[in-house]
Amino acid sequence: MPSHSAESDPLGDFCIGDTNGPISGNSFPCKLASKAIPQDFFYEKLNLEANTNNILGSNVTKANVMVFPGLNTLGISMNRIDIASWGVNPPHYHPRAAESGMVIKGQVMVGLITTGNNVQYSKVLGVGEIYVVPKGVVHFQKNVGQEKALIYAAFNSHLARTVLAGVNLFCSRPYVDYEVMTRAFQVDKTVIDKIKNSFGYPQCNSFIQFVG
Structure with missing residues (x-):
C-alpha cells in the first residue's frame, strides 16, 4: 500500500530572509547559513521610545521580517505601540495574524469588534494585563491615563500587515x-x-x- 508524508517543520535551524529576493509562498528566500551573522538573530529598536507628536498621538514600531530577517519562516513578529495621553491607535485589523499584547506602562482601553454581528468588547487594562485579538478582527487601543502608555504586541505571522x-x-x-x-x-x-x-x-x- 503506498504511503504519503509531508514535512511541515523546517529542515534547518533557521532561514534568514533575503528581503531583496522574490517572495516564494509565504517567505523570502534564505541566505546561505554560512553567511549568517549575530545581528540576524537580534533586533534592538523595540527598546526605543517612539515620537507620538502626530495627529493620532501614537506610534507603532514594527519588528517584522522586513526589518528583522531572522524571523523569516518562523511565523512570529512583534510591535511596540507608544500612545500619548488620550492618544489612540485607530481601528484597524491584521489580515494575516492574531495579536496578543501586554500593557507595559499606563492604562489602555483595548477594544475589538466581531465580524458578522458587530459586537464590541472593550476593557481598560493596566500594567501586566494582556489581551488577544483574533485574526482579521477590527480592534483599537486608547490611552485613558495621564502618562504615556506602552504596549508590546506579538503576532503569529512574520508579516502580519495592518489595514486601516x-x-x-x-x-x-x-x-x-x-x-x-x-x-x-x-x-x-x-x-x-x-x-x-x-x-x-x-x-x-x-x-x-x-x-x-
Missing part, C-alpha cells in the same frame, strides 16, 4: 469612485470631499507608520 479602513479608502490612488463612497457611507459627495480633504495628501503620509 480610512487610509485604504481615502488615501488610495486613484481615488475610489464617488458613487461607491456615497452609497457605502450613505452621505452626499460634499461629506466624502470633507473626509478626503482631512485625510488628503500629504496628511496621508502621517499614517504610513501604521500600515504595512
Whole structure:
C-alpha cells in the first residue's frame, strides 16, 4: 500500500530572509547559513521610545521580517505601540495574524469588534494585563491615563500587515469612485470631499507608520 508524508517543520535551524529576493509562498528566500551573522538573530529598536507628536498621538514600531530577517519562516513578529495621553491607535485589523499584547506602562482601553454581528468588547487594562485579538478582527487601543502608555504586541505571522479602513479608502490612488463612497457611507459627495480633504495628501503620509 503506498504511503504519503509531508514535512511541515523546517529542515534547518533557521532561514534568514533575503528581503531583496522574490517572495516564494509565504517567505523570502534564505541566505546561505554560512553567511549568517549575530545581528540576524537580534533586533534592538523595540527598546526605543517612539515620537507620538502626530495627529493620532501614537506610534507603532514594527519588528517584522522586513526589518528583522531572522524571523523569516518562523511565523512570529512583534510591535511596540507608544500612545500619548488620550492618544489612540485607530481601528484597524491584521489580515494575516492574531495579536496578543501586554500593557507595559499606563492604562489602555483595548477594544475589538466581531465580524458578522458587530459586537464590541472593550476593557481598560493596566500594567501586566494582556489581551488577544483574533485574526482579521477590527480592534483599537486608547490611552485613558495621564502618562504615556506602552504596549508590546506579538503576532503569529512574520508579516502580519495592518489595514486601516480610512487610509485604504481615502488615501488610495486613484481615488475610489464617488458613487461607491456615497452609497457605502450613505452621505452626499460634499461629506466624502470633507473626509478626503482631512485625510488628503500629504496628511496621508502621517499614517504610513501604521500600515504595512
